Amino acid sequence: xxxxxxxxxxxxxxxxxxxxxxxxxxxKQKGREYVGLCPFHDDKNxxxxxxxxxxMYHCFVCGAGGDAFGWMMKYHKMTFPEALKHLAEKAGIEIxxxxxxxxxxxxxxxxxxxxxxxxxxxxxxxxxxxPQQGQVARTYIEKRQISPAMVQAFQIGYAPDGWxxxxxxxGANRWNVRAFELAGLISSRDKNPTxxxxxxxxxxxxxRLRHRIIFPICDALGKPIAFGGRKIREEDEPxxxxxxxxxxxxxSRTLYxxxxxxxxxxxxxxxxIVEGYGxxxxxxxxxxxxxVATLGTALTREHVxxxxxxxxxxxxxxxxxxxxxxxxxxALEVFVTEEMDxxxxxxxxxxxxxxxxxxxxxxxxxxxxxxxAVDAMDYQFDRMNEQMNAANTMTGRQHVATEYLRKVAxxxxxxxxxxxxxxxxxRLANMLHLTEADLAAELKRLTPRRMPARPAQGPRTSxxxxxxxxxxxxxxxxxxxxxRPANTTQTEKSQNSALSDVASLSEAAKIxxxxxxxxxxxxxxxxxxxxxxxxxxxxxxxxxxxxxxxxTQDGQQLYRLMYDALSExxxxxxxxLLTDCAQxxxxxxxxxxxxxxxxxxxxxxxxxDSKADLQSKVTAAAEHIIAHRRQTxxxxxxxxxxxxxxxxxxxxxxxxxxxxxxRSPLRIMKVDR
Numbered sequence: 001x002x003x004x005x006x007x008x009x010x011x012x013x014x015x016x017x018x019x020x021x022x023x024x025x026x027x028k029q030k031g032r033e034y035v036g037l038c039p040f041h042d043d044k045n046x047x048x049x050x051x052x053x054x055x056m057y058h059c060f061v062c063g064a065g066g067d068a069f070g071w072m073m074k075y076h077k078m079t080f081p082e083a084l085k086h087l088a089e090k091a092g093i094e095i096x097x098x099x100x101x102x103x104x105x106x107x108x109x110x111x112x113x114x115x116x117x118x119x120x121x122x123x124x125x126x127x128x129x130x131p132q133q134g135q136v137a138r139t140y141i142e143k144r145q146i147s148p149a150m151v152q153a154f155q156i157g158y159a160p161d162g163w164x165x166x167x168x169x170x171g172a173n174r175w176n177v178r179a180f181e182l183a184g185l186i187s188s189r190d191k192n193p194t195x196x197x198x199x200x201x202x203x204x205x206x207x208r209l210r211h212r213i214i215f216p217i218c219d220a221l222g223k224p225i226a227f228g229g230r231k232i233r234e235e236d237e238p239x240x241x242x243x244x245x246x247x248x249x250x251x252s253r254t255l256y257x258x259x260x261x262x263x264x265x266x267x268x269x270x271x272x273i274v275e276g277y278g279x280x281x282x283x284x285x286x287x288x289x290x291x292v293a294t295l296g297t298a299l300t301r302e303h304v305x306x307x308x309x310x311x312x313x314x315x316x317x318x319x320x321x322x323x324x325x326x327x328x329x330x331a332l333e334v335f336v337t338e339e340m341d342x343x344x345x346x347x348x349x350x351x352x353x354x355x356x357x358x359x360x361x362x363x364x365x366x367x368x369x370x371x372x373a374v375d376a377m378d379y380q381f382d383r384m385n386e387q388m389n390a391a392n393t394m395t396g397r398q399h400v401a402t403e404y405l406r407k408v409a410x411x412x413x414x415x416x417x418x419x420x421x422x423x424x425x426x427r428l429a430n431m432l433h434l435t436e437a438d439l440a441a442e443l444k445r446l447t448p449r450r451m452p453a454r455p456a457q458g459p460r461t462s463x464x465x466x467x468x469x470x471x472x473x474x475x476x477x478x479x480x481x482x483x484r485p486a487n488t489t490q491t492e493k494s495q496n497s498a499l500s501d502v503a504s505l506s507e508a509a510k511i512x513x514x515x516x517x518x519x520x521x522x523x524x525x526x527x528x529x530x531x532x533x534x535x536x537x538x539x540x541x542x543x544x545x546x547x548x549x550x551x552t553q554d555g556q557q558l559y560r561l562m563y564d565a566l567s568e569x570x571x572x573x574x575x576x577l578l579t580d581c582a583q584x585x586x587x588x589x590x591x592x593x594x595x596x597x598x599x600x601x602x603x604x605x606x607x608x609d610s611k612a613d614l615q616s617k618v619t620a621a622a623e624h625i626i627a628h629r630r631q632t633x634x635x636x637x638x639x640x641x642x643x644x645x646x647x648x649x650x651x652x653x654x655x656x657x658x659x660x661x662x663r664s665p666l667r668i669m670k671v672d673r
Contacts, residue, residue, distance in 0.1 A: 007095060008069075008579060011084060014091035015068040017055045024075060024220050025309045026266055037308055039075060040064040044339050044417060049598075056578060058594040065594025067575065069582035076221060077110065077248075080583045086221070109182055110247045116179030117216075117224040117248070123169050124157025124214040124227075134158050137213055140232055144278060145358060150285050153260060154215065159229060161211035164203075171202035184208060184244040185227070209241060215256070215277040217242075217249065217295065222259040225249045228277055228295070240277075242295060253302035255292040256280055264289035265310040272315045272345075272370060273299065274353050282354035286363045288370075291353075304338045313341040315373045317353060339420065343373035377424070380404075381431050401432055402446075405439075409446040513628060517555040520545075520621040522600040523614045524562055525574050525593065530618045531566040542567055545622050549629050558589050 018034050021027065027034040027050060038048035041062040048059040058065035064074065072083035088095045128134040128151075137158035141151060150156075159165070167186055170177055180186045186205040212229030219225050226243035243249060255273075257280040265271045272291045274280060283291035290311070294303060299316065307314055347353060348365040356362040374382070384404045388397045408428065413421060429439040524530055532540050547560040561580055565572040574597050581590035 007088075007093070008084065008583075011088045011091060011093055012055065012068055012575070012579060014093060015055075015087050016052075017057065017068050017071070018050050018052050020068055020087075021050055021057060021071060022266075023262065026269075026311070038062060038064060039305070039309055042305070054597075055575060056594055056597070058598050060598065063591040063595050064587075065598075066582060066587070066590035067578040070578055070587065070590045073582055073585070074587055076219070079108070079111065080585065082111070083582070112176060112179040113183045113246050113248050114223065114225075115176065116181075116183035116185060117226070119173075119175055120166065120180065120183065120185045120227070121155055121157065121214075121216050121224040123166060124159060124216075125155060126157075127160055127165070128156060128158040128214075133160055136161075136232060140213060144354070146278075146281055147285055150281050153284070154257070154281055155218075155224070157214035157216070159207065159209040159212045159214050163206045163210065165210075166207045167202045167205045170205075177202055177205065181205070182246065183226075184246060208243075211236065212241065217254060217256055218259045219248070220259050220262070225254070228256070230277065240296070250302075251295045251297050252300045253306060254295055255303060255306060256295060257284065257292045258306070260284060261290050261292050262310050265307075269312045270315060270370075271307045271311040271313070272317060273303075274317050276352070276354070279353040282357040283366070286357045286366070288363075288366065301338065304340055308338070308340055313343065315343045315345050315370055316376075317345045317347055317369070339417065342376040344376055344379040345369045345373035377427060405432075405442055406446045409443045413443060414447055509628075513551045513625065514555075516621040516624040517550050517552060518596050518599065519617055520625070521555065521558060521562070521593075522596040523618045523621070524566075525572075525577065525597060526600060527614050528562075528566055528572050530615055531562075533615055533618060535619055535622060541618065541622055544626060549625065551625070554589060554592050557586070558592060561589070 018027065021036070022034075025036040025039065025048075027036040028046070032051075032053065034050040034052070035046040036048055036050070037043040037046050038059040038061060040059060041064075043059075043061065047061040048057060048064070050057045056065060056067055057071060066074065068087060069080060069083045072078050072086060073080060076083075078086065085095060128137050141156065146156070166180070169175075170180055170186070177186075181188070185208060186202075187208055189204050189206055209227060209229040211232055213232060215228040215230065216224040217226040217228060226246070226249035228243075229241045231237070231239055231241075242251070245251060256277060261271070261284075268290050270290055272283070272288070274283065274291055274293050276293055280291050280293045283289075299314075304314070346369070347356060348369050349356065349359075351359070353366065356366060359365075384400060387400045391397045391400055405428070408424075413424060416424065425436055425439055425443070428434075429436045432439065434442075531542050534540055535544050537544070542563070547556045547563050550556045550559050558577075561577060562572045565576075565580075574593060577593050578590050581587070581593065
């Protein structure tokens with residue numbers, strides 16, 4: 001059953017976008033706006049702004065933008081109904097739903113996996129709480145001194161000791177078998193299915209997790225996306241068994257416990273990474289809630305990208321063994337190439353964090369270890385010093401230093417930002433007693449050579465150009481206001497993306513048309529009443545310019561949304577437009593709308609009087625688009641025009657006269673009613 005528009009509006013109005021995005025990103029207030037690192041590209045400097053007054057977000061580099069619905073869909077990969085339902089639940093708004101078989105049949109794999117994980121988590125938790133079947137699991141948890149509060153917070157469960165406990169539950173509850181298969185919770189007994197088994201029953205499957213403590217692995221919203229199973233019997237192998245990777249779960253970018261650690265990370269500006277589920281839970285139980293764990297992998301750039309949203313520093317806690325040393329090597333690589341501080345801490349007394357927390361002084365020792373964690377580069381340099389001191393000859397020491405620099409060079413120091421690169425080189429030079437120039441030369445020598453990229457063989461563009469109107473939006477380079485970064489990069493990307501839609505024109509003419517198109521859309525978003533403004537030829541804008549007459553595909557689609565609503569007398573503000581884009585899954589159009597809105601804001605700040613001049617700007621933009629369309633149509637209909645049989649001015653006047661004589665669909669509707 002379609003959700004009424006007033007319900008969507010109510011949910012949107014009840015959602016604090018700053019708080020919503022702040023659950024996932026570290027936002028800092030700048031004036032009336034908030035800024036943070038954009039999660040949709042490799043952002044080194046905060047370029048995503050959240051505007052509370054407009055309930056919208058926008059990145060000035062990659063162009064991502066939208067409203068609360070768009071955020072949930074793009075960041076959390078939700079469908080519009082899922083985003084609406086989630087936000088309604090957060091706001092305490094009830095949405096009445098009806099079962100739609102057709103919609104259920106069309107559920108995506110992502111939706112099926114999410115549903116299978118949710119039902120599987122519920123099943124495991126009920127088994128854990130069962131008086132008889134869950135006794136062995138509860139005994140294990142009590143032995144590890146994990147409190148009931150932590151069991152609840154981390155949703156700990158139990159997989160029964162049998163081949164088909166979950167499979168039987170799937171059949172008894174008539175759940176979708178495919179959902180659990182896609183989630184990796186059950187596997188088919190038949191390794192070579194025939195056409196007769198294309199619609200299998202639960203009886204043809206067995207459980208993948210059996211007689212294990214279950215640790216749900218959750219996304220940033222706390223919803224299970226995978227599971228980790230810890231063995232209870234010593235003879236069972238492996239010790240830990242995780243869900244396979246799915247459309248929702250990727251080990252290299254997932255951190256266990258992140259949904260419970262985000263707030264503490266933001267408060268302390270520090271994220272602490274340990275190695276196991278039990279270690280995370282023990283730290284949280286002791287009051288150290290900024291602790292997470294990787295899932296059997298080394299620290300990756302994807303992990304760092306996730307952590308950068310919540311913290312400014314990462315402390316890696318490892319054992320003082322070979323594995324710990326390798327992990328430290330990997331940490332240095334991340335430190336060199338990412339804009340984030342990384343430090344190394346060794347678990348005190350050679351214990352696991354979980355065991356340490358059970359000792360009388362464990363929490364105090366832990367806090368001291370984290371506070372005094374050694375910078376990753378200093379940690380590596382101390383190891384290099386140990387190796388150099390162990391070397392008995394000058395040649396041996398030189399070899400150690402050279403290999404260390406080779407390691408740094410291969411880690412990608414050349415990809416670091418200019419300031420960070422200079423700071424790293426300065427520290428290395430001091431460590432090795434070299435001049436910075438000598439160090440830079442040595443690093444350059446040791447950096448692996450890359451094959452030069454082959455230049456693109458694109459078509460040459462004509463230098464001739466059609467004049468573009470002096471529109472002021474966004475005719476000049478985008479304006480930088482205050483601390484806000486200029487959106488030149490995004491404007492160029494947006495224009496380049498649109499150029500392919502008008503490939504037959506010169507570059508300057510294309511850009512002029514795109515500017516006119518965006519000026520038109522921006523003014524209409526700001527003042528929808530201009531849709532019925534009268535142009536110099538006597539027609540109103542809605543009569544003179546239809547969506548098909550715009551030049552870029554994105555512009556046509558965005559104008560179509562506005563055109564259909566405005567021609568029927570409905571409001572079409574940016575807020576409504578973003579909601580419509582989110583509901584239709586049009587992320588690209590939402591980004592274009594927020595980019596245009598940001599550009600018109602920049603124009604208003606640069607030229608305050610332009611607010612009162614929107615009608616003239618709409619008129620100029622529309623006339624530029626219409627004039628070019630007329631010329632194009634005339635050349636197509638009158639090939640002989642290219643032979644100069646008619647003066648250009650005369651030809652244009654004839655085209656204008658013919659165009660004015662046309663009856664647009666809206667004019668026909670108005671006159672013939």
